[in-house]
Amino acid sequence: MKHKFPSIDASNIIYNPTFEDLRRFSEELEQATEYGSPNYVSEIRSRSSSKTKNNIDDEFDSDDETHIFNAVERVFSEPFVCIDRKMGSHPRLSFTCRLFVPKKYARIALSWATLLEPSNGEDPDLCTVHIPDWEETRIRIFPEDGVTYVLGSDYTGEAKKSFLRMFMYYAKQRNGLGLHAGTKQVCINTKVGERRVGQIFMGLSATGKTTLTCHGFGLTGAENANLVQDDVCALFPDGLVAGSEGGGLYIKTIGLSKEDQPEIYDATISDDAVLENVAVGKSGDVDFYDGNLTDNGRASILRSDLPNAADSIDLEEAHQIFFITRNPLMPPVAKLTEEEAAAAFMLGESIETSAGDPTKAGEPIRVVGTNPFIIGSKGEEGNRFLELIKQAEVECFIINTGKVGNVDSRSVEIEHSVAILREIAKGDIEWKRDDKIGLSIPLYVNGMDIKEFYPPDYFEDYSGILGSLKEERKEYLSKFSKLAENLTETSLSM
Numbered sequence: 001m002k003h004k005f006p007s008i009d010a011s012n013i014i015y016n017p018t019f020e021d022l023r024r025f026s027e028e029l030e031q032a033t034e035y036g037s038p039n040y041v042s043e044i045r046s047r048s049s050s051k052t053k054n055n056i057d058d059e060f061d062s063d064d065e066t067h068i069f070n071a072v073e074r075v076f077s078e079p080f081v082c083i084d085r086k087m088g089s090h091p092r093l094s095f096t097c098r099l100f101v102p103k104k105y106a107r108i109a110l111s112w113a114t115l116l117e118p119s120n121g122e123d124p125d126l127c128t129v130h131i132p133d134w135e136e137t138r139i140r141i142f143p144e145d146g147v148t149y150v151l152g153s154d155y156t157g158e159a160k161k162s163f164l165r166m167f168m169y170y171a172k173q174r175n176g177l178g179l180h181a182g183t184k185q186v187c188i189n190t191k192v193g194e195r196r197v198g199q200i201f202m203g204l205s206a207t208g209k210t211t212l213t214c215h216g217f218g219l220t221g222a223e224n225a226n227l228v229q230d231d232v233c234a235l236f237p238d239g240l241v242a243g244s245e246g247g248g249l250y251i252k253t254i255g256l257s258k259e260d261q262p263e264i265y266d267a268t269i270s271d272d273a274v275l276e277n278v279a280v281g282k283s284g285d286v287d288f289y290d291g292n293l294t295d296n297g298r299a300s301i302l303r304s305d306l307p308n309a310a311d312s313i314d315l316e317e318a319h320q321i322f323f324i325t326r327n328p329l330m331p332p333v334a335k336l337t338e339e340e341a342a343a344a345f346m347l348g349e350s351i352e353t354s355a356g357d358p359t360k361a362g363e364p365i366r367v368v369g370t371n372p373f374i375i376g377s378k379g380e381e382g383n384r385f386l387e388l389i390k391q392a393e394v395e396c397f398i399i400n401t402g403k404v405g406n407v408d409s410r411s412v413e414i415e416h417s418v419a420i421l422r423e424i425a426k427g428d429i430e431w432k433r434d435d436k437i438g439l440s441i442p443l444y445v446n447g448m449d450i451k452e453f454y455p456p457d458y459f460e461d462y463s464g465i466l467g468s469l470k471e472e473r474k475e476y477l478s479k480f481s482k483l484a485e486n487l488t489e490t491s492l493s494m
Contacts, residue, residue: 012076085115099159133152133154156300164231181200204348272302276300327364330455345369
């Protein structure tokens with residue numbers, strides 16, 4: 001069945017209303033904050049991953065077709081808003097996106113439209129029909145047609161990811177690879193002069209990806225660390241990293257503080273922000289530490305409110321990739337060979353977060369590419385990643401943003417991660433292969449005592465635990481039929 005985009009000619013369709021109109025349409029759902037921004041509380045507060053299918057990896061039944069047919073019919077039977085926005089700015093990978101949502105749920109369109117820039121009136125390349133008050137939750141994706149149906153969820157993140165999922169799918173069709181990753185450009189002085197470094201951060205939501213991508217690294221003057229892209233991008237063989245969202249960022253708010261995340265904090269308390277599932281008192285006071293509603297509170301914030309946001313969302317050339325983990329067996333940072341990096345990509349070791357499955361938050365998890373939005377063969381995804389980092393000559397690292405050790409553990413704080421990233425950007429770290437860990441680790445890091453974070457010191461039987469983990473990794477990777485055999489074996493040395 002070919003899925004065409006619904007027409008916008010119907011009299012019940014409100015086409016491209018202003019942000020002010022979108023807020024007014026949902027005023028009955030709004031909680032006004034002390035900052036003048038709106039907050040909305042949704043019934044569903046995280047992605048419905050178990051109820052999401054695409055017609056490349058999954059089979060649809062007749063019930064799916066019936067639900068989709070009825071959804072399209074509904075678009076023309078009651079007031080809907082239709083918003084067109086631009087995703088991506090580089091000629092290799094840019095799209096006009098069209099979102100349909102019932103007028104009373106215009107808050108979803110408001111939050112989503114904040115993240116992207118206005119279109120120039122082009123016909124849409126991609127379309128999402130998002131109807132929150134459906135009788136059951138079904139999210140159905142037709143990648144080749146560029147159409148997604150989000151039924152039965154009022155979580156804004158579903159609208160956002162419906163388009164970013166397509167962005168990554170089409171990146172593969174155009175000789176690149178979509179990444180669930182943030183990017184930044186670092187300009188820093190070294191012993192031999194100024195150095196410009198493009199960094200990529202790969203990690204699941206709530207592991208520190210946005211924090212590290214947006215952090216200024218404490219650099220001033222001619223030295224700077226600028227946010228390029230926060231959430232989804234695409235790597236190409238020549239090192240180009242094309243960005244997706246040019247308007248804003250969809251950030252996680254639980255525990256947000258001015259001390260640890262000053263740039264993000266200031267943008268979030270702007271009256272331009274759109275908050276979702278954040279604790280707001282009767283007088284409008286906002287509490288970013290209150291997780292009674294959910295630990296997955298969100299805010300759509302503007303790039304223009306971030307002082308260190310780059311002018312472009314495209315990174316001209318990538319030099320370094322960082323896999324973010326919360327594995328307590330891992331040191332604060334380790335340098336990887338190309339094959340180790342591809343194995344790390346496939347393993348995607350992290351912890352479950354409230355953005356994915358709130359019932360399992362904090363539990364160990366493996367997600368290929370730390371990317372829960374892959375369409376198609378995951379094994380081929382890993383092979384392609386290895387091919388690209390070799391072609392682009394990118395250095396790869398694992399960075400632990402959690403704890404080292406189990407009982408008597410040592411937390412890796414933001415200042416530690418920042419010191420590590422700053423020194424790696426300078427190229428000043430000397431690396432040495434560690435036989436116990438099986439990876440290359442720093443001999444010294446200016447700004448922290450790296451020896452205090454040596455994992456074997458925090459476990460009674462580190463080698464035994466790591467040995468068991470290696471066997472688990474090998475078994476896990478063996479399940480990917482199209483993955484190159486050498487990557488399965490490489491994981492044993494990690």
